[in-house]
Amino acid sequence: MFRVDNEKCVGCGLCIEDCFVKDITFIKDKAFIKNKDCIKCGHCIAICPVNAVSTDEYNMNEVIEYDKETFHVKSDNLLNFIKFRRTIRKFKDKExxxxxxxxxxxAGRYTPTAANVQNVSYVVVHDKIQELRELVLESLNNLAEKIMKNSTIEKELKYARIWKMMYKVFKRNPNKQDSLFFFSKNIIIITSPNELNAGLASSNMELMCNALGLGALYSGFFILASQNSDKIKKFLNLEENTKIVNCMIIGYPDVKYLRTAPRKESSIKWM
Known part of the structure; x- marks a missing residue:
């Protein structure tokens, strides 16, 4: 439950004004949290000027007082940081x-979720990467065979040929070439019943990768394979209603970029 320490509370009403679900009221000039409609967002904890609000549902030791020196990021630096990030497909042999x-x-955990449900989970694969790789390539190979039998669309056939070749190369020699995971040391799979929540978390996680000197690749091939294979979900020990939203292949980049890359102009409608 969320609670207000009446000894500390000064009755300023800031938590009441900021509570979106209106779950806080005044009782004898002190804030009182009803804990009926509370979505546990923690705004009341963050806004209280005298640190009078707490909860036993989260670890209060993780709460950090704001300090401009360590919290503020210059907007131009942040934008340049976003511009400079690159998708990495070449990694060093480094743990x-x-x-x-x-x-x-x-970084994913502290990303906002709809209604603060915090329903994003993570699977970190390290020791079993080769086992997972085989399952993914097997699924893609099966999908390729279906496409080749039933489709005349050249783009689909192009990918089908790529997947069959990847599977063939793997079966011949798993350690010679890796066009799926690129010999990365770690894979993080982001899951959630809500795609938006997992997608937002993934974006912040990739920024953290870059800040730590790592690089990342979002694997669309993995997502497609997982959608067509119960074996992959079973291997990852996922619950039935959990959806694999993103697969981040991460590692130390074995490539150095010297500048940002250009992009299309933004499509904006000013209303």
Missing amino acids: IEEEKLLKIIQ
Whole structure:
């Protein structure tokens, strides 16, 4: 439950004004949280000027006081940081430290979710990458065979040929070439019943990858394979209603970029 310490509360009403679901009221000039419609967003904790609000549902030791020196990011620096990120397909043969992996997941954990449901989960694959790779390539190969039998669309046939070749190369020698995971040391799979929540988390996680000196690749091939294979979901030990939304292939980049890359002009409608 969320609680207000009446000894600390000064009755300023800031938490009441900021509570979107109107779950806080005044009782004898002190804020009182009803805990009926509360979505546990923590705004009341964050806004209280005297630190009078707490909860036993989260770890209060994780709450950090705002400090401009360590919290503020200049907008131009942030925009340049976003512009400079690149999709990485060439990784060094170097292990990723556990603390960095945990920090990447923290970036996902603190990303907003609709109605604050916090229903994004993560699967970190390291030791079983080759096993997972075989399942993914097997699924893509099966999909390729279906396409070749039933489709006349050249783009679909092009990918079908690529997938069959990837599977053939893997079966011949799993350690010679890897056009799926690119010999990455770690894969993070982001799951959620809500695609938007997982997508937003993934974006922040990739930014954290870059901030840690790592690189990332979103694998569309993996997503497609997982949608057509119960074996992959079983291998990852996922619950039935959980959806694989993103697969981030991460590692230390074995490539150095010297500048940003151009993009199309924004399509904007001013109303």
